[in-house]
Amino acid sequence: QSALTQPASVSGSPGQSITISCTGTSSDVGAYKYVSWYQQHPGKAPKLMIYEVSNRPSGVPDRFSGSKSGNTASLTISGLQAEDEADYYCSSYTSSSTPWVFGGGTKLTVL
Amino acid sequence: EVQLVESGGGLVQPGGSLRLSCAASGFTFSSYEMNWVRQAPGKGLDWVSYISSSGSTKYYADSVKGRFTISRDNAKNSLYLQMNSLRAEDTAVYYCAREYRSSTSRTFDYWGQGTLVTVSS
Numbered sequence: 001q002s003a004l005t006q007p008a009s010v011s012g013s014p015g016q017s018i019t020i021s022c023t024g025t026s027s028d029v030g031a032y033k034y035v036s037w038y039q040q041h042p043g044k045a046p047k048l049m050i051y052e053v054s055n056r057p058s059g060v061p062d063r064f065s066g067s068k069s070g071n072t073a074s075l076t077i078s079g080l081q082a083e084d085e086a087d088y089y090c091s092s093y094t095s096s097s098t099p100w101v102f103g104g105g106t107k108l109t110v111l
Numbered sequence: 112e113v114q115l116v117e118s119g120g121g122l123v124q125p126g127g128s129l130r131l132s133c134a135a136s137g138f139t140f141s142s143y144e145m146n147w148v149r150q151a152p153g154k155g156l157d158w159v160s161y162i163s164s165s166g167s168t169k170y171y172a173d174s175v176k177g178r179f180t181i182s183r184d185n186a187k188n189s190l191y192l193q194m195n196s197l198r199a200e201d202t203a204v205y206y207c208a209r210e211y212r213s214s215t216s217r218t219f220d221y222w223g224q225g226t227l228v229t230v231s232s
Contacts, residue, residue, distance in 0.1 A: 033216075034216065034217040036218040036219065038156070040156075045206060045225055046219075046222050051211075051216055052216045055216070057220065089155060091156075091158075091218075091219070097170070098171070098173065099158075099161055099170055100146065100158040102148075104155045
């Protein structure tokens with residue numbers, strides 16, 4: 001199962017908005033609502049930020065939002081803050097013999 | 112408070128074995144599916160293995176199939192990963208992750224802090 005495709009890096013200034021894409025196939029992102037996004041700061045464990053394409057767990061700021069169109073999911077962060085600088089990973093359930101696949105990760109830099 | 116605490120990592124020679132543990136607390140462990148996810152140094156997340164809540168269903172990434180075995184002891188609130196025939200490319204931080212499932216959702220909602228496995232001679 002190939003990894004989902006994410007841009008290696010994105011950047012934005014404080015207060016701006018950025019969007020990270022996550023492209024899969026009709027066997028994963030395109031087939032299921034089970035797309036999630038995780039935030040990972042250096043040396044820390046991943047933290048769930050978005051699940052079921054667009055739902056936010058309790059405690060996650062509403063600056064974080066998710067969407068999906070076809071085989072591509074997107075994470076948008078509005079009103080960028082310095083603490084948003086981290087790596088972001090998407091994941092999707094898949095119909096293959098291995099149930100889960102992750103994206104390669106995107107490094108977000110807040111300028 | 113949900114807590115997942117991994118242990119058992121360390122330095123092992125190629126071809127060697129290691130058993131990772133994940134101690135769960137703060138939730139009804141026997142009701143949740145669990146996964147192992149790893150992250151090689153400087154690389155992205157890589158799903159490794161899944162086990163159902165009862166332990167009857169297991170899945171593995173192709174890269175570890177036949178070498179790794181996932182198991183759980185619901186009486187001890189613990190998840191395990193037996194790793195045999197280890198290779199240099201298995202070097203990574205290994206995370207246990209709880210899988211939350213509802214009628215409409217499936218996701219990894221809680222992660223442990225990870226345990227580092229280094230395969231090197």
